[in-house]
Every structure is written in C-alpha cells, then in structure tokens.
Amino acid sequence: MVIGNFDGVHTGHVEVLRHAQSLAPDQPVVVVTFWPHPMHVLRPEQAPRLLTGLADRISLLKRAGAQQVRVVQFTRDVSTWSPEEFVSRVITPLDPSHVVVGENFRFGYRAAGTVETLRELGKERFAVEAIALVRVDGESTCSTLVRTALDAGDVELAAKHLGRLFRVQGVVVMGDQRGRELGFPTANLPVPAGMAVPADGVYAGWLTRLDDPAAEPLPAAISVGSNPTFQGLERRVETYVLDRTDLELYGVEIAVDFVARLRGQITFTGIEGLITQMDADVARTREVLARATKG
Known part of the structure; x- marks a missing residue:
C-alpha cells in the first residue's frame, strides 16, 4: 500500500510507487489518496490550486504502477480521526504487507501521526517504509515547488520535477x-x-x-x-x-x-x-x- 495526497503525481510520487513495487513484485500496489485536498475542506481560503484533477491523478498513478487506487473522501469528520482510527479505518481493512510513504508523511487529527507512529501502530501487522524526497538539480521535489514554478511561468522547471x-x-x-x-x-x-x-x-x-x-x-x-x-x-x-x-x-x-x-x-x-x-x-x-x- 502507498499512501499520500499525490497532487501532480510528480517524480517523487513515482519513486514511492517504484519502491513499493520493488518490495513485493508479486503483489499488487494499492494507492490510497484523498479527495478533495484537505485544505479545501479545512481552510478553503488557503487551499492550494491543484496540479491535477482526480481523474487525471488516478490515471497518472496507474501509469506509474498502481494496480488499484482507493480514494478516501476527505471530510471534516475524517480530519478528526486519531492516528489509531486512521489505521483501523483505512489501512487495516486492506491487509497490506508493506505500507510505503514519503519521509514527511503525517496523518491523523492535526497531523499528529508521523512515520514512527505508523511503524508503532503497524507492529506485527505490516512493515513501514519511508522514502526520502527526490531531488532535482539540488531542489527537493514537491507539489508546492511545481506550483511556485508555474506561478513564475517557469514551465521548464515544473516539467523537470513532474517528470513530464x-x-x-x-x-x-x-x-x-x-x-x-x-x-x-x-x-x-x-x-x-x-x-x-x-x-x-x-x-x-x-x-x-x-x-x-x-x-x-x-x-x-x-x-x-x-x-x-x-x-x-x-x-x-x-x-x-x-x-x-x-x-x-x-x-x-x-x-x-x-x-x-x-x-x-x-x-x-x-x-x-x-x-x-x-x-x-x-x-x-x-x-x-x-x-x-x-x-
């Protein structure tokens, strides 16, 4: 299982999926993502402009190696889930052998859960792998960087980090x-x-x-x-x-x-x-x- 927001499905996201595939080549990769963007629900006035719509995100994730994409409908109620509740509602029902996330992954109410929290909650049930951020020309790839590049009209920089x-x-x-x-x-x-x-x-x-x-x-x-x-x-x-x-x-x-x-x-x-x-x-x-x- 791979978990994340995946806006833009950039080179960092693709690397997370590749790593998941390498861990268990004979098992399907299931991606869990969220829609709408949590900020659109919690603080819409500060919500980022999205790089891809949901249909495009799913298509890009499948192109990157996901066999299934599970979409969690993000609501205010979901935002109140504790890390333990998040694991029991989202991860446990799918019974993964491995859960792969980015190293900056946070989850649960007020982003209280960290990678270490996830490892603790997954003990004896699933292994947790955290992947370092991808760097391009010395810059860490993230959706925010791509948005900033587009705001400046630098579509070439955006393409480097998107991988397309x-x-x-x-x-x-x-x-x-x-x-x-x-x-x-x-x-x-x-x-x-x-x-x-x-x-x-x-x-x-x-x-x-x-x-x-x-x-x-x-x-x-x-x-x-x-x-x-x-x-x-x-x-x-x-x-x-x-x-x-x-x-x-x-x-x-x-x-x-x-x-x-x-x-x-x-x-x-x-x-x-x-x-x-x-x-x-x-x-x-x-x-x-x-x-x-x-x-």
Whole structure:
C-alpha cells in the first residue's frame, strides 16, 4: 500500500510507487489518496490550486504502477480521526504487507501521526517504509515547488520535477472569434476554478485532441491570460495550432502541454502591433519546438 495526497503525481510520487513495487513484485500496489485536498475542506481560503484533477491523478498513478487506487473522501469528520482510527479505518481493512510513504508523511487529527507512529501502530501487522524526497538539480521535489514554478511561468522547471510536461486539459468552448478574424484561430479552454495554470503570457507547446486515441500532438503557440488588448475579463488558455485554420475543435476534449515560456502578456494599442507580435510568437514557437523535438 502507498499512501499520500499525490497532487501532480510528480517524480517523487513515482519513486514511492517504484519502491513499493520493488518490495513485493508479486503483489499488487494499492494507492490510497484523498479527495478533495484537505485544505479545501479545512481552510478553503488557503487551499492550494491543484496540479491535477482526480481523474487525471488516478490515471497518472496507474501509469506509474498502481494496480488499484482507493480514494478516501476527505471530510471534516475524517480530519478528526486519531492516528489509531486512521489505521483501523483505512489501512487495516486492506491487509497490506508493506505500507510505503514519503519521509514527511503525517496523518491523523492535526497531523499528529508521523512515520514512527505508523511503524508503532503497524507492529506485527505490516512493515513501514519511508522514502526520502527526490531531488532535482539540488531542489527537493514537491507539489508546492511545481506550483511556485508555474506561478513564475517557469514551465521548464515544473516539467523537470513532474517528470513530464505540465498539461491543461478540458473541452473547447467558443471564444470571441477574434483569433480567427486575425488569421490565428484558437482553441479556448476556460481556466477551471481551483486549478493551477502557468502565469499569464505566451508559451510554446503542443495540442492533442483526446477524442482520438491515434491523434498526434500538434505544434502550438499558447496564450494564458485575459486578453487585455480587448479588455478581456475571463482568464483562458487559448491555443493556436501552427499553420492550421481547418481544425474544428468546439466541444472536443483536448490536452495542452507547455514546453517553454516565450514572453509575458502585453497590452497592444492597435491590431497591427498585435499581429506583428503574434507572427513573431509563431516563429519563436517553431524554433523552441524544433529544439525540443531534437532534444
């Protein structure tokens, strides 16, 4: 059994699952996670923006080696469980041989339970393994670090710690149609409440339609923001697939993967300046993605 919140399913989370697999290769790995995020229940005003929704989290955990994912519905009642009650309600019914957690794992009322508490409670029933935090370029990987990188627009740093490109996905909605009028039709995704996205600006990346299992990622220039040139208010992810004006994506679920930030968001005084900049963004996107593909 592996227990954790697993927001983002980053390289540290993947390492915990790998270690669990190595302990008992002939046994299934069962992951226990929590939804919603405990902070969304206990202190919603301080709750972090999530890197992945629940469905994506489960999919990523299974891709990382989980045979089963058990979701504990986190409520105020659950938050009052003592460490002993947590073990009896969550761990004991699944009868694990090993329980694997990160070295900073805490559980039970007011996070009173530590790894040592878990070992004590598991004596003669299950072994407990605590895995050290993964470090990338000298920095400990954690979901908070990934969020901070996205807030700064550093999608490359986020990708290093995630072990993959940061992704936003959703169903394409109708926008203002201005991109189409300017020769740069975009697929528009509203920014979901409570979900993390990179800082406002323009990025190079890929768009993949998810309604076709055989669909290939398409090179794209991506804008995140509220479109200040046209006094926009709603924050969106707007994606222009290079050299494609024939795509019909309304109502289609897509994934947008971020490779690198090109610039911050700019307010233009006229359409001409905007089009000139968009041409430059497309040219720069080609360069970035050509390097990324060769790399």
